[in-house]
Amino acid sequence: MLTRKLIAQDIVHVLQKSGLLLQHRIPRVDQPFDGHTTHSNRVQDGSLFIAYKGVSFDAHGAIPGLQEQFAGLGFIVEQQDAFEQMSDQTFVCLVKDSRDAWGWLAAHLYHNPQDQLRMIGITGTNGKTSTVWFLGQLLRTLGEPCLTMGTIGVYCGEEKFPATHTTPDPDELFRLLALAVEKGVTWAAMEVSSHAVVQRRLGPLRFDAAGFTSFSRDHLDFHKDMDEYFAAKWELFSHLLKPDAVAWLSHDLEGWLPPDAFTRGFHFYGTARQGRTLQTGDAIFEVASMTLQSTDLTVTSGSRRWQGRLPFGADFAMANFTAALLIVEGLLPGRTSAADWSRIEPVPGRFEPVPEAFAEGLAVIVDYAHTPDALDKTVHKLRELTKGQLWVVFGCGGDRDRGKRPLMGAVAEKEADVILVTSDNPRSEDPQAIIQDILGGMSQGKHKAIVDREAAILYAIQQAKSGDSILIAGKGHEDYQIIGKEKFPFDDRQVASRCLRTRPTK
Structure with missing residues (x-):
């Protein structure tokens, strides 16, 4: 897999394009860097060190020692005092957010593979994994190869790779996207965790479609409260979608949603519950029967109606299958068919x-x-x-x-x-x-x-x-x-x- 060399003037250009760059010193515009790292104990002479303030450790504190040890080191920092302490002979960029800068540079290193893929992002407390799995399965039945990334691993064609995080760190994320492009894959569906959003792992990624599956208590060891937790997830829809993106939201989110959720053309899906007023474009799903071996499902959205049998149980996962079906239909209108459902495989470790x-x-x-x-x-x-x-x-x-x-x-x-x-x-x-x-x-x-x-x-x-x-x-x-x-x-x-x-x- 070919990667770019990180060159000083290119780094500045990428960070200017991202809107993150505040100041920089660039003694040599053609200065090359032999890779980059966010770990001070992995630094080598001639590499680029990206310093950020983490939950338990501020990497800026390692900078003076690294400068003494490695003369040819370059730096990305997010603290003004760290920038000011650098000599005029040191390549350094002061940015608004070093984690975000890391994402942009990782994308650049791998030739911005996201630009050659149709990207789908799924968030939610529960249901992310199932929805991403079903997206990959549905696209496969249509002959559309898809990379899927999430909790149960990374699938690219017939290959499976282990997952270190629900949403990988930037280097791994863009490496996997580049791998998909190299293998001729044209779609990528991924779980977008609240941690990944807060920690700015996504860089320049913008999504062609997104789904929000559910919202309930989780990760309050990381987020201050439920409001902060929801706000992190909502960033997928407020900041990370392309202008014409397809977006489907669960009806169960209504008590949490901000006003713009109802004015931006987003669609809702859910069951036909008593008292609910359905709007044009909403979708309804209904489970007619279920055993541990099969589920009979009907989905209605506008003039489209699907009715078929899935070869596994778990009717509560049908909301996630419905979300995946509606997203694929939105991106590939008229191509989805219930006749293909017999080929859908169950989600590993889910019911x-x-x-x-x-x-x-x-x-x-x-x-x-x-x-x-x-x-x-x-x-x-x-x-x-x-x-x-x-x-x-x-x-x-x-x-x-x-x-x-x-x-x-x-x-x-x-x-x-x-x-x-x-x-x-x-x-x-x-x-x-x-x-x-x-x-x-x-x-x-x-x-x-x-x-x-x-x-x-x-x-x-x-x-x-x-x-x-x-x-x-x-x-x-x-x-x-x-x-x-x-x-x-x-x-x-x-x-x-x-x-x-x-x-x-x-």
């Missing part, structure tokens, strides 16, 4: 059955639900499909929003018969302390605490009876568990399969 369980008369479902809202929807749906007892195995991640833990405990208790509270990714926290936070939202009687996640899954599978359902929630597609600073192999689907092989005959 995903473990097939071996059916032979035991059980339903074992693995789902990524890790917020109160997502867990509530998943538990409620499985309750509807369960004749016997409903078991729920779940925990909460460490070093994350503690306030949601008792809320998730209360949600699980509402409809489950037996709850096994266990570890998720405890990270640096004491797993037992996380469990106690969850139990704070629950009454006595229904729950049992088992710190070891595999032991909790094994207990549920061995104790459940024919006709019961077991929901294993929180990790979904993840194939690891983080305990302390170590990452261990752990896949709920594989663990459940292994436990089913040891299940005693009932």
Whole structure:
């Protein structure tokens, strides 16, 4: 994959174009840089150091030592005093936002691949991953190759790459977009997280289409409050769309939306609920029936009507499928057909059955639900499909929003018969302390605490009876568990399969 050399005058030009450049010193217009970094411990002589103030570390503090050690270093800074301390012989640019500058320079380095792709961005507390997956699937059925990026990984043609973040850092993001262009891909659909927006990872990216799937409590360890959290997500629509972009918003957002959401030509989708006044251009979806193996869905938007069967269950994911369908229809009018739905594959780790369980008369479902809202929807749906007892195995991640833990405990208790509270990714926290936070939202009687996640899954599978359902929630597609600073192999689907092989005959 070809990349550009970073040349001093080109860096200045890119930053001027972005509107981020405030001042600069450029001793040599043709000065080359052998790459760039935001990590002070990865600096090499002749590279460009991008300094910004992070949550726990301000990289500007490393600049004096780096200047002493490396004479040929260039700098991007966002603090006036750091700029003023540089000698006249040092290449330095003072910018409004160093993170944003990083995005623009990464795009430049990879020849601005976003300009050769039709870009689709999806945000929302829950539903981003499913919607991006369905976008890739729908475009594939139409013969339109698509790069998809998000929580479950990066897919480009037949290749899959692991995901380090829901939305990658600029270097990885634009490298992947350039890879898509190199392989002849013409579409890219990606999750746009609130973290990515606040941390300015997107640089010059502007989207041809966008969707907003849902909004509920999450990430309040990062955002000050719900208003700040929503504002971060809304930037996708207020600042990151192309002028003629297609935009679809869930009806459930109406209490949060600013006035311009109703005046800019955005469209809404949802179910036909009593009392709702639908506007021209809105879309309605309806689930006629559902099993763990199929869902019958009807979607109506204006004069278009789709009616078909998807080869997997989870009717609450149909809002996300509807959003993807409407976005593709908006970008490729008249090409979508319900006849293609039989080729749509389910989302990995989203209401995903473990097939071996059916032979035991059980339903074992693995789902990524890790917020109160997502867990509530998943538990409620499985309750509807369960004749016997409903078991729920779940925990909460460490070093994350503690306030949601008792809320998730209360949600699980509402409809489950037996709850096994266990570890998720405890990270640096004491797993037992996380469990106690969850139990704070629950009454006595229904729950049992088992710190070891595999032991909790094994207990549920061995104790459940024919006709019961077991929901294993929180990790979904993840194939690891983080305990302390170590990452261990752990896949709920594989663990459940292994436990089913040891299940005693009932």
